[in-house]
Amino acid sequence: xxxxxxxxxxxxxxxxxxxxxxxxxxxxxxxxxxxxxxxxxxxxxxxxxxxxxxxxxxxxxxxxxxxxxxxxxxxxxxxxxxxxxxxxxxxxxxxxxxxxxxxxxxxxxxxxxxxxxxxxxxxxxxxxxxxxxxxxxxxxxxxxxxxxxxxxxxxxxxxxxxxxxxxxxxxxxxxxxxxxxxxxx
Amino acid sequence: xxxxxxxxxxxxxxxxxxxxxxxxxxxxxxxxxxxxxxxxxxxxxxxxxxxxxxxxxxxxxxxxxxxxxxxxxxxxxxxxxxxxxxxxxxxxxxxxxxxxxxxxxxxxxxxxxxxxxxxxxxxxxxxxxxxxxxxxxxxxxxxxxxxxxxxxxxxxxxxxxxxxxxxxxxxxxxxxxxxxxxxxxxxxxxxxxxxxxxxxxxxxxxxxxxxxxxxxxxxxxxxxxxxxxxxxxxxxxxxxxxxxxxxxxxxxxxxxxxxxxxxxxxxxxxxxxxxxxxxxxxxxxxxxxxxxxxxxxxxxxxxxxxxxxxxxxxxxxxxxxxxxxxxxxxxxxxxxxxxxxxxxxxxxxxxxxxxxxxxxxxxxxxxxxxxxxxxxxxxxxxxxxxxxxxxxxxxxxxxxxxxxxxxxxxxxxxxxxxxxxxxxxxxxxxxxxxxxxxxxxxxxxxxxxxxxxxxxxxxx
Numbered sequence: 001x002x003x004x005x006x007x008x009x010x011x012x013x014x015x016x017x018x019x020x021x022x023x024x025x026x027x028x029x030x031x032x033x034x035x036x037x038x039x040x041x042x043x044x045x046x047x048x049x050x051x052x053x054x055x056x057x058x059x060x061x062x063x064x065x066x067x068x069x070x071x072x073x074x075x076x077x078x079x080x081x082x083x084x085x086x087x088x089x090x091x092x093x094x095x096x097x098x099x100x101x102x103x104x105x106x107x108x109x110x111x112x113x114x115x116x117x118x119x120x121x122x123x124x125x126x127x128x129x130x131x132x133x134x135x136x137x138x139x140x141x142x143x144x145x146x147x148x149x150x151x152x153x154x155x156x157x158x159x160x161x162x163x164x165x166x167x168x169x170x171x172x173x174x175x176x177x178x179x180x181x182x183x184x185x
Numbered sequence: 186x187x188x189x190x191x192x193x194x195x196x197x198x199x200x201x202x203x204x205x206x207x208x209x210x211x212x213x214x215x216x217x218x219x220x221x222x223x224x225x226x227x228x229x230x231x232x233x234x235x236x237x238x239x240x241x242x243x244x245x246x247x248x249x250x251x252x253x254x255x256x257x258x259x260x261x262x263x264x265x266x267x268x269x270x271x272x273x274x275x276x277x278x279x280x281x282x283x284x285x286x287x288x289x290x291x292x293x294x295x296x297x298x299x300x301x302x303x304x305x306x307x308x309x310x311x312x313x314x315x316x317x318x319x320x321x322x323x324x325x326x327x328x329x330x331x332x333x334x335x336x337x338x339x340x341x342x343x344x345x346x347x348x349x350x351x352x353x354x355x356x357x358x359x360x361x362x363x364x365x366x367x368x369x370x371x372x373x374x375x376x377x378x379x380x381x382x383x384x385x386x387x388x389x390x391x392x393x394x395x396x397x398x399x400x401x402x403x404x405x406x407x408x409x410x411x412x413x414x415x416x417x418x419x420x421x422x423x424x425x426x427x428x429x430x431x432x433x434x435x436x437x438x439x440x441x442x443x444x445x446x447x448x449x450x451x452x453x454x455x456x457x458x459x460x461x462x463x464x465x466x467x468x469x470x471x472x473x474x475x476x477x478x479x480x481x482x483x484x485x486x487x488x489x490x491x492x493x494x495x496x497x498x499x500x501x502x503x504x505x506x507x508x509x510x511x512x513x514x515x516x517x518x519x520x521x522x523x524x525x526x527x528x529x530x531x532x533x534x535x536x537x538x539x540x541x542x543x544x545x546x547x548x549x550x551x552x553x554x555x556x557x558x559x560x561x562x563x564x565x566x567x568x569x570x571x572x573x574x575x576x577x578x579x580x581x582x583x584x585x586x587x588x589x590x591x592x593x594x595x596x597x598x599x600x601x602x603x604x605x606x607x608x609x610x611x612x613x614x615x616x617x618x619x620x621x622x623x624x625x626x627x628x629x630x631x632x633x634x635x636x637x638x639x640x641x642x643x644x645x
Contacts, residue, residue, distance in 0.1 A: 059287075074550055091411065
C-alpha cells in the first residue's frame with residue numbers, strides 16, 4: 001500500500017502555484033490526447049526522469065509493491081526523444097491508424113519544497129484508449145508524483161513557465177490490460 | 186472431459202501444417218486451444234522462473250502454467266521447489282502474493298499452514314476435528330509438488346507430465362544456443378521483472394516470430410532504424426544472418442563484420458572484461474560460431490512458448506558505434522485462443538560490471554517489453570492476425586509457410602556446409618524454423634496423453 005505521507009508543505013487549492021500546476025497537467029493531457037509529442041517534449045527538462053515501475057502484488061507488510069529493478073518506463077531525455085522521433089516516422093505501425101486517447105486527470109494536489117522554484121504535484125490519471133473498430137477499448141489507471149521546476153529562462157510555454165523534471169507513475173495493475181505502452185501517462 | 190477431436194478434420198489439419206500450409210484459423214480456434222491445453226501444455230517443459238529470482242532462503246515467486254498456480258520457493262536448506270498453490274484441505278490458494286519471502290504459507294480459510302518446502306505443519310484442532318493421526322495423517326503431507334521440475338543454467342522449467350524426459354534431453358541441441366544468452370560467464374545470468382501484460386493475440390504467433398522470422402524485421406521494424414536506434418535490421422543485413430534449428434528450438438542470427446572473437450563481441454558492445462569470461466564460459470564450438478562463422482545470436486524460441494532475444498541498440502546520443510547489448514527472456518503464456526499474457530524479463534550476466542548492467546537494462550526497455558519500440562509494432566501485427574483468424578473465411582485460407590522451399594521441397598539455398606553449431610542452418614530468408622515449431626506442435630496434437638495419477642488426500 002502506497003504511503004500517504006509526503007515531503008514538503010501542502011499548498012492550498014487557492015494558491016497560484018496550485019492553479020498553475022493544475023493547468024500544466026490539464027494542458028499536458030490535451031497534448032498527450034492529441035499526440036502532440038514534440039510540444040510535450042519541449043515541456044520536459046533536460047534532466048527529466050520519467051519512471052513507471054512494474055507494480056506487483058505483495059503481502060501487506062512486505063514493505064514493497066514494485067518489482068525490484070524493473071519498470072515499464074525508465075526514461076531520460078534521449079530515450080523519450082527516440083520514442084517521440086519514432087512516432088514521427090511513417091512506420092510506427094502500432095499507432096497508424098492512431099489510437100483515440102483520453103487522459104482524465106484528477107485528484108491534483110501540490111506540496112511546496114525547500115526550493116522555491118520546485119513543486120511536488122500529485123495526480124490521478126485514467127487513460128482510455130480505443131484502436132480500430134472491432135477491438136475492445138483499454139484502460140490504464142495510475143497515480144503520478146511529479147516534480148515541476150520553473151524554467152529559469154522563462155521560455156517554457158506553460159502556465160507559470162513550469163516544466164516537468166521528474167515523474168513517477170504508479171500504475172494500478174500488476175498485469176496491464178493494454179497491448180503495449182505506445183502512449184505516455 | 187478432454188476434447189475429442191474429429192479424427193479426419195484434425196489429421197487433415199496436421200498434414201497441411203506439415204507440408205508448410207497453415208489453415209489460418211489455428212491462430213484463433215477455441216476447440217484447437219482446448220486440444221493444445223491438453224496435448225501441448227500437458228506434456229512440454231515450460232519455463233517457470235530463474236534461480237536468481239529467489240536468491241535467499243524463503244524467497245518465492247508465484248507463477249502460472251496456464252490455469253495452474255505454482256509457488257516457486259527456496260527452502261531454508263537452499264533447495265528450490267515448485268508447489269501447486271492449492272490448500273490440501275478445501276482448495277484455497279495458500280499464497281496470494283506474486284513474490285516475497287516467507288517461512289510458511291498459511292491458508293486464510295481454515296488456517297492449515299505449510300513450510301516453504303511444502304510440508305504441512307499446521308492443522309488447527311487436528312486431534313479434536315480428525316481424531317489426530319488416526320483420522321488424518323498430517324505427517325508426510327505436502328502441497329502437491331510440480332509433476333516434473335528441472336533446470337538448465339538456472340532456468341527452472343516445469344512439466345505437467347510426470348513422465349517427461351529430463352529437461353536437458355528435451356532441449357537437445359538447442360542448449361548449445363541457450364548458453365549464448367544464459368551463460369556468458371560462470372556466474373550465469375540474473376533476471377529482473379517480469380513486465381506482464383495481456384495481448385489479444387494467439388500464443389503461437391510470438392513463438393513462431395522469435396523462432397525464425399528475420400523476414401519481418403526490415404518491414405515491421407523500419408522505424409527503429411530510421412530513428413537511429415538500431416543499425417542492423419536493414420534488409421541487406423538481415424538476410425545475411427543464419428537461421429538455425431536444433432531439435433527443440435531455433436533462432437535467428439546476424440552476420441557480423443570480419444574480425445576476431447573479441448572484435449566481433451566488441452562490435453555488439455561487450456566490454457573486454459565480459460568477453461574474457463565468455464571465452465572461458467563457452468565451448469570451442471560456441472566460440473567458433475562467432476570467431477569463424479561470424480554469426481551473433483538474435484531472436485530464438487524454445488518449443489512451445491519461451492522466447493529469447495539479444496540485440497544491441499544505441500542507448501545514448503553519440504556515434505553509431507556506441508551500442509549496448511541486452512538479453513530478454515519472454516514467455517507467451519496462453520490465456521485463451523485469442524489472448525496471451527506476455528511475461529518479459531531482462532537478463533544480464535551476473536558478473537557484468539554495474540555500469541554495463543545499467544545501460545543494458547536501458548537498452549532492453551527501449552527495444553522490448555511493454556514499452557519496447559520493437560515489440561510495440563510486433564504486437565500490433567499479432568493482434569490483427571488473431572482477430573482476423575476467428576471467422577469463417579480463415580477456415581478457407583491456407584497460409585503459405587513454405588518460404589525457403591521450392592515446389593519439389595528442395596531448399597532454395599542449401600543448408601550451410603560449415604556451421605559451428607549443431608542442427609541445421611541456412612543463410613537468407615526462410616520459414617524453416619516456423620515449420621519446425623509447427624511440426625512439433627502437430628506431433629503433440631496427434632498424440633493423446635495418458636491420464637495422470639491422482640492424489641487422494643488422507644483417504645482411509
